[in-house]
Every structure is written in structure tokens, then in C-alpha cells.
Amino acid sequence: MCGIVGAVSKRNIVPILIEGLKRLEYRGYDSCGVAVHQDGELRRARSTSRVAELHSQTAEDGIASGTGIAHTRWATHGVPAVHNAHPHFSHGAHAADGAAGRIALVHNGIIENHDELRAELKARGYTFHSQTDTEVIAHLIDHVYQGDLLEAVQQAVQRLKGAYAIAVFSRDEPHRVVGAREGSPLVLGVGTEEGQGEFFLASDAMALAGVTDQIVYLDEGDVVDMQLGRYWITHRVVDSTRFETVQREVRTVHAHSGAAELGPYRHYMQKEIFEQPVAIANTLDAVTGISPEIFGDGAYGVFKEIDSVLILACGTSYYAGSTAKYWLESIAKIPTSVEIASEYRYRDSVPNPRTLVVTISQSGETADTLAALKHARAQGMTHTLTVCNVSTSAMVRECELAFITRAGAEIGVASTKAFTTQLVGLFLLTLALAQTRGHLSEAQEAEHLKALRHLPVAVQAVVALEPQVIAWSEEFARKENALFLGRGLHYPIALEGALKLKEISYIHAEAYPAGELKHGPLALVTAEMPVVTVAPNDALLEKLKSNMQEVRARGGELFVFADSDTRIESEPGLHVIRMPEHYGALSPILHVIPLQLLAYHTACARGTDVDKPRNLAKSVTVE
Structure with missing residues (x-):
């Protein structure tokens, strides 16, 4: 969601800005733009098309400079339109009507007090040309600007309420870009090109892949000043309007630039589905045994102190947490609650200082979860x-504490390999907590480790079901609604399957615990409502078969992913794809993969934009 790239250099940085935006396209956007300091003036190009179109526009307009900023926008305030696209220019009280002022700015996040600031700035003579909250920041910086951009930004951000990452430059100060962050990610890149004295800003280090691997992660409240050959970072002193200079570590970061190569696949989502065996193997690579220290130094002491678990997550990650609740309570015997992060902070809850709070996030920048x-x-x-x-x-x-999954960069908006590696990490957490609490014998540990080590091979066998799933997808592509059913440990997997189908094919899909059918959803079942059923050979199988009969009796058509020994056979109105093997507690990881494939191939059959579904963004960095 929304990408920022900025640079100060002696060379023309427009190609670097454009390439950075291309690397951020996977996050989702509906407009894009670039602005530079050229011949003493502010110049920009903006588009509601793709970054490739913006590239052509900058070339045609002769836009080139050593100072500039660029942006991909995912609309929050204001419709997707050129006048709402970033970068925004200030339009001062004394500027000619429509003429650009002296400040150019891009912004990720949401400014909650923008209406109040807009009214104040209008009263001071500022003209607004967009519906965005971002333009407010540009005018505010222009209003307090007295020749020093760093001081102006420091003053302006103290008036902002909400979340922001900004990059800004002034017409009056060539070769200077200032960035600031609060609640939205921003990194500084230290240039490695000899003799250029260059520095970069980006919302994601991936945007700078191939340009520099020397990255500084800015902290909340940091303001960074980039000039040719030098930069410094300031941070606001607590309970003060004063900023002090601070030092931040420069890290070498390899940003997986090769992950953006599609290779032989039609879409990144398909590529990432097929990468799951390797992603899981990589995630397990350093795990030689079960130990709390897998999660960081001091984990054992923390695990001994806690008596419950609270999981906070959004979207697909929430379903991973919902699956983990079954594991944690049945294997580790520890009470677990799972909360949708965007709801949790706005309700009264009962805090327990002996709770382990577990967050789940693919990007680690999810605003609601943070x-x-x-x-x-x-x-x-x-x-x-x-x-x-x-x-x-x-x-x-x-x-x-942390467990880092090793899924690699995930480009497709609909999460696949990030989800399955999250499940692996959560299962390891379950085993570590069970061990600490005395609920994991050596024999059980050995059995679980054996299953984990075999998991990549088992996943590969499930991915091989793709041709059978393709045949089903042709039927699903003609539908507008679908139900997904699961029981127990596999109910969250049914939820995830429904989410995937609606995300990328735009088919309305809902999931229910199969036992809930007779409590309402059965009223929806007709021959036009396909019912997808996750049918592992577990303790709830016979109950699930009864629920399936309820669907059959109402003329519903069942599409069942069944373990090989469930004795569920194909017949008219009942379609079965057999899973290669039953996988016990880890079965959810196997059963979600054919649901990913079903969503993917149904979307392909309907001709949707699989990797960039409408209205959605990869990394949700605003609330």
C-alpha cells in the first residue's frame, strides 16, 4: 500500500525513482507520480495508469534531476485521479492561481486532523487542488518554512495527528530532501556509488535493491535530512518541541531483488504457490530440535512466566492465528484467544500481565497490528x-521475541507462502510452549520433528494436484457465490479458502463450521451454490459426512478435498479430489494449498488481475 522513493545525488535519479516504484508495484496502487528539482523549479509527472506509463511521460517531458521524490498511491482520501495523485505541491497565498509553490511532498499514512488544518490553511490563503489529506502537509510545511527545510518539517510534524511517512523537498534548496516517519515505515539508503555523495529514501528497502544495500531503518518520530555527501537524523525529545541528533545503525540488507522475476509462471501468485515447499524447507532449515530459544534469547524465561496467549493479526494472518489456537490449546494446554487487531484496541478487554502477546504479519508493518x-x-x-x-x-x-519465516519476498497481493510459513512458525511455538510446560515428551518431539521435516515433500505432492483443480475452476468461474465448510482445526482453513476466492476472482464466498449449516447457511444451498468441503480423516470426519449429506439433500453440489482414507467417493453432485496423505496436526498446511490453487485458477478463468486485485493492497500500512 503506497510506496515512497526519494533521492539526492549528483547524477540523474529519475531512472532510479521509476525503478524503485516498479519494485513497489506489488503493494497495490491506483496512481503514481514523480517530482524533481529542475532548473530552479518544481516539475512533476503524474498518472492513473501503471508506472510504465509514468516512465514514458517523464521521458517525453524531459524530466531529469539529481533531486526528486516519487510515489505510488492507494486511494484513501479522494478518488483515484491525477489531481489526487502524489507528489503534491504547495500553493501559497501569494502564488498565481494554479501555480506551484515551493514545496513538493509525498506521503504514506492518514492524517486524522486534516480537516482542522485544511480550514486553518484556507483561512491563511492557501489553495487546495486535491481531496487528499496529504496536500495539507505540503501547505503546512510551506507556511512555517523560513529557508531551512529541516526546521520546517520538524515544526510541521508536531501539528500532525495520525500516521505518516513523508519525503519532501523545496524549490529554494537544491540537493536536499527531508523525510519523517510516525506510524508508517521509512528507510534511508546510503549510496555506494563512488563520487556521487548520494542518499535515498524508501518505504521499503526492496525499492532500493540494486542501488544500495546499506540501509538505515528510521525509528518512530525520526526526521532525516539528506544532502549531497552527508545526512543526519534527528528525533523529538519526549514532552518537548526540541529535536536532538541521533545515530541509527547502518545495516547491510539484501532486498531479494530477484524475487520480482516471474520466470515461467503466468502470475506471481502461481509462482508463490509453487514455491511453498522451498519456503517451508527454508523456514525449518535452522531448526534442529524444539527449544524456546528458537524465538530469541530469554524465551525460556518468558515462556515460564506466562499462563495464556493472545494472538493479534489481520486478514490471512488472523486465520493463521485461529488455526494456531487449536494447536496451542490441544498440544501446549495453554488458554489462547485470537483477536482481529483492528478491533482489539477499540474495545474494553481484561489485561493479564502473564499473557504472551503474539503478533502475526507478513510485512511486519501492518498498521492495525502494530x-x-x-x-x-x-x-x-x-x-x-x-x-x-x-x-x-x-x-x-x-x-x-521473534520467529522470522523465510518465505522470501511475496509479490502477489493474495498471501500464499507467507501463510503456510506462518503456520510452520506457530506450530513450532506450540511445541516450544508445550515443552516448557511439561506437555511434550521426547517421543512426541521426535514424532513432530519427523513430520515437519517431511512437510516440504508432502506439500510438493499436494501442489501436483493442480491439473485436477484446474478442471474444477472452470465450473467455479461461472458461479457468483460459494460456501466453504470445515470443522475443528480446519474451519480456519475454510475461512482462508473463501477469502482467497473472493479476493482474486470476485466471487462472493463465505465459510462456516460445517455444524452451523442447519443454523442458517443451509437456506442458501441450491444447485447454483457450490459447497467446498475440507475433509481430513480426523475425529470429526463422521460428523462432517453428516453435514455433507445435508447439502446433498437440498440439491447442493459438493466439491470435497478428502484424505485418501476417508471413504468419500465421487458421484453425481459430489466431486472429490484426494489428498496424497493424512498429516495429523499439520494437515491444515496441506489442505490450504488446493484452496489456493482453486482460487487462482478460477480467477484466471474469469480474467481478473490476479496479482493486483481491485481495491486491495499488499501491505496495509494505514488504519
Whole structure:
């Protein structure tokens, strides 16, 4: 969601800005733009098309400079339109009507007090040309600007309420870009090109892949000043309007630039589905035995102190947490609650300082989850752990303990390999807690480790079911509604399957515990409502078969992913794809993969934009 790239250099940085935007396209956007300091003026190009179109536009307009900023926008305030696209220019009280002022700015996040600031700035003579909250920031900086951009930004951000990452430059100060962050990610890239004295800003280190691997992760409240050959970072002193200079570590970060190569696949989502065996193997690579220290130094002491688990997550990650609840309570015998992060912080809850707060996030920058984590800590729950795919993310830095999945960069908006590696991390957490609490014998540990080591091979066998799933997808592509059923441990997997189908094929899909059919959803069942059923050979199988008969009796058509020994046979109105093997507690990881394939191939059959579904973004960095 929304991408920022900025640079100061002696060379023309427009190609670098454009390439950075291309690397951020996977996050989702509906407009894009670039602005530079050229010949003493502000110049920009903006588009509601793809970054490739923006590239052509900058070339045609001769836009080139050593100072500039660029942005991909996912609309929040204001419709997707060129006048709402970033970068925004200030339009001062004394500027000619429509003429650009002296400030150019891009922004990720949401400014909650933008209406109040807009009214104040209008009263001071500022003209607004967009519906965005972002334009307010540009005018505010212009209003307080007195020749020093750093001081202007420091003053302006103290007036902002909400979340922001900004990059800004002034017409009056060539070769200077200032960035600031609060609640939205921003990194500084230290240039390695000899003689250029260059520095970069980006919302994601991946945007700078191939340009620099020297990255500084800015903290909440940091303001960074980039000039040719030097940069410095300031941070606001607590309970003060004063900023002090601070030092932040420069890290070498390999941003997986090769992950953006599609190879032989039609879409990134398909590629990432097929990468799951390797992603799981990589995630398990360093695990030689079950130990709390898998989650960081001091984990054993934390695990001994806790008596419950609270999982905070959104979307697909929430379903991973919902699956883990079954594992944690049945194997580790520890009470577990799972909360939708965007709801948790806004309700009255009963805090328990002996709770382990577990956050789950693919990017580690999910705004709702970060806010929920901070709320939990403010409630006195200081034992925190994250399961995350990005080791340098805000979530990892904010949490006491962490498990880093090794899924690699995930480009498709609909999460696949990030989800299954999250499940692996959560299962390891279950085993570590069970061991600490005395509920895991050596024999059980050995059995679970054996199953985990075989998991990549088992997943590969499930991926091989793709041709059978393709045949089903042709039927699903003609439908507008679908039901997904699961029981027990596999109910969250049914939820995930329904989410995948609706995300990328735009078919309305809902999931229910199969036992709930007779309590309402059965009224929807007709021959036009396909019912997808997850049918592992577990303790609830016979109950599930009864639920399936309820569907059959109402003329419903069943599509069943069944373990090989369930004795469920295909017949008219009952379609069965057999899973290669039953996998016990880890069965959800296998059963979700054909649901991913079904969603993917149904979307292909309907001709939707699989990797960039409408209205959605990859990384949700605003609330």
C-alpha cells in the first residue's frame, strides 16, 4: 500500500525513482507520480495508469534531476485521479492561481486532523487542488518554512495527528530532501556509488535493491535530512518541541531483488504457490530440535512466566492465528484467544500481565497490528513475540521475541507462502510452549520433528494436484457465490479458502463450521451454490459426512478435498479430489494449498488481475 522513493545525488535519479516504484508495484496502487528539482523549479509527472506509463511521460517531458521524490498511491482520501495523485505541491497565498509553490511532498499514512488544518490553511490563503489529506502537509510545511527545510518539517510534524511517512523537498534548496516517519515505515539508503555523495529514501528497502544495500531503518518520530555527501537524523525529545541528533545503525540488507522475476509462471501468485515447499524447507532449515530459544534469547524465561496467549493479526494472518489456537490449546494446554487487531484496541478487554502477546504479519508493518501491539503493551502485557517474514520490520523491532519465516519476498497481493510459513512458525511455538510446560515428551518431539521435516515433500505432492483443480475452476468461474465448510482445526482453513476466492476472482464466498449449516447457511444451498468441503480423516470426519449429506439433500453440489482414507467417493453432485496423505496436526498446511490453487485458477478463468486485485493492497500500512 503506497510506496515512497526519494533521492539526492549528483547524477540523474529519475531512472532510479521509476525503478524503485516498479519494485513497489506489488503493494497495490491506483496512481503514481514523480517530482524533481529542475532548473530552479518544481516539475512533476503524474498518472492513473501503471508506472510504465509514468516512465514514458517523464521521458517525453524531459524530466531529469539529481533531486526528486516519487510515489505510488492507494486511494484513501479522494478518488483515484491525477489531481489526487502524489507528489503534491504547495500553493501559497501569494502564488498565481494554479501555480506551484515551493514545496513538493509525498506521503504514506492518514492524517486524522486534516480537516482542522485544511480550514486553518484556507483561512491563511492557501489553495487546495486535491481531496487528499496529504496536500495539507505540503501547505503546512510551506507556511512555517523560513529557508531551512529541516526546521520546517520538524515544526510541521508536531501539528500532525495520525500516521505518516513523508519525503519532501523545496524549490529554494537544491540537493536536499527531508523525510519523517510516525506510524508508517521509512528507510534511508546510503549510496555506494563512488563520487556521487548520494542518499535515498524508501518505504521499503526492496525499492532500493540494486542501488544500495546499506540501509538505515528510521525509528518512530525520526526526521532525516539528506544532502549531497552527508545526512543526519534527528528525533523529538519526549514532552518537548526540541529535536536532538541521533545515530541509527547502518545495516547491510539484501532486498531479494530477484524475487520480482516471474520466470515461467503466468502470475506471481502461481509462482508463490509453487514455491511453498522451498519456503517451508527454508523456514525449518535452522531448526534442529524444539527449544524456546528458537524465538530469541530469554524465551525460556518468558515462556515460564506466562499462563495464556493472545494472538493479534489481520486478514490471512488472523486465520493463521485461529488455526494456531487449536494447536496451542490441544498440544501446549495453554488458554489462547485470537483477536482481529483492528478491533482489539477499540474495545474494553481484561489485561493479564502473564499473557504472551503474539503478533502475526507478513510485512511486519501492518498498521492495525502494530497499533494493537502497542495497546496491549500499554495495558501492562509486556511479553511480546512476533511471527513475521521481514527481519528488519517495525514488528520485529517492537517485540521482545521473534520467529522470522523465510518465505522470501511475496509479490502477489493474495498471501500464499507467507501463510503456510506462518503456520510452520506457530506450530513450532506450540511445541516450544508445550515443552516448557511439561506437555511434550521426547517421543512426541521426535514424532513432530519427523513430520515437519517431511512437510516440504508432502506439500510438493499436494501442489501436483493442480491439473485436477484446474478442471474444477472452470465450473467455479461461472458461479457468483460459494460456501466453504470445515470443522475443528480446519474451519480456519475454510475461512482462508473463501477469502482467497473472493479476493482474486470476485466471487462472493463465505465459510462456516460445517455444524452451523442447519443454523442458517443451509437456506442458501441450491444447485447454483457450490459447497467446498475440507475433509481430513480426523475425529470429526463422521460428523462432517453428516453435514455433507445435508447439502446433498437440498440439491447442493459438493466439491470435497478428502484424505485418501476417508471413504468419500465421487458421484453425481459430489466431486472429490484426494489428498496424497493424512498429516495429523499439520494437515491444515496441506489442505490450504488446493484452496489456493482453486482460487487462482478460477480467477484466471474469469480474467481478473490476479496479482493486483481491485481495491486491495499488499501491505496495509494505514488504519
